[in-house]
Amino acid sequence: MDNYVFGRNNVIELLKEGNRSVSKLILMKNMKDNSKIDQILDLARERGIIFQFLPKEKFTQFKEYSHQGVVAYVSPVKYIDLDEFLLKEKKDYKRVIVTDGVEDPHNFGSIIRTAVCAGYDAIIFPSRRNATVNATVEKSSAGAVNRIDLIMVNSLSSAVDKLKNNDFWVIATDLNAKDNYYDIDYCNMNFAIVMGSEKEGISSTILKNADFKIKIPMLTDFDSLNVANAASIVIYEAVKQTMQKSGNVV
């Protein structure tokens, strides 16, 4: 379950403050025009937060709370800002995973878990068309969501551009790539591995912008790997290369 914030003033404060990540807002249909509602909608648009107008019945589950027709879904974990992450000092190279539309919360949690095991630094994901870090994701990650920087962005392609401008190499996984995932050298650079959505892969703008395109070879004509398994294979190829170069010291 997500956490919730109820009521007009509370939601306005939440949206103004901007510290906690709001995955969506729901508002009751046919409410009277009201300046607070207008303010909430303006703030939501400004921050790129999804909002929905739902019939009264949908609010029955919240009847014990004074919601005034406004409920915000808030992530139970703390997100950090991409700029803040980029400013962090690290003596080694930074490694991040970008999920471009991984909608299944089990897969998303599972990717976060592998990234933590492999010592990666952050997960970057878009606020739309991707699972947010809710309780299912937290559980599937076996609690790993609290062990890595989680960065939710409104525009994933801007985030990828920003990574590139900050000395990151962008590695996109793509079924049609020519290179295999083990053909590139992951050592001695900051990099971001981009995993696409289960159904549609990586969006074309990001794919076009990537420095490397890699695939995991299929040895049968079978469809494709599960996205979390595919991510694990690539994530650990980088671990392996680095460990082998450094004489296997963890």
Next chain:
Amino acid sequence: MDNYVFGRNNVIELLKEGNRSVSKLILMKNMKDNSKIDQILDLARERGIIFQFLPKEKFTQFKEYSHQGVVAYVSPVKYIDLDEFLLKEKKDYKRVIVTDGVEDPHNFGSIIRTAVCAGYDAIIFPSRRNATVNATVEKSSAGAVNRIDLIMVNSLSSAVDKLKNNDFWVIATDLNAKDNYYDIDYCNMNFAIVMGSEKEGISSTILKNADFKIKIPMLTDFDSLNVANAASIVIYEAVKQTMQKSGNVV
């Protein structure tokens, strides 16, 4: 959902025939002594099939069927026998995955999917303490269960012995292993990769019998990888080594 076979005579035929894999039998508690029930129990013991006596209420879901207090859960897919698999001709080396107590059907299905993508030949799993191939597994495998030999065995340690006697090298994954998964050479041999249960890892007899013990290095002090992700990493290390040796030709 599993498939079912209902009724005493049908279940006797099913157990005698031995072609379709029966994951378990349920019998109604407090039935009168009856030679057919005795015969069913004898056959079940002989074939190592789990059976449970359950109260009448548990049979309500089957009330439209003439079950006579006996229901067999049958896998929707066809299993093959280990001996039959070992006799199959293959010009190349054989590669199998052994799951020793992977109980989560999503993980089990996901492992089967990766094995099919990577061109492995079979999945071997025990009839107890492991998911059987039910509809959840089939779905999680994205249908891959129909693209690989599925071998359910009563004793996994006997199966591992049989593999060893048939020119297979047994590779066990173990958190405490000294070697990393990429330290061994997967080329030019038949091999079986053994994945342990989510909670307890590989059983001690099998671990003792393994030719290689390998681990996936953890770069943080975080617990461990999801078993399906761990399997994918090892499965593809072997693919990669073989492809690199053969000049990258799939």
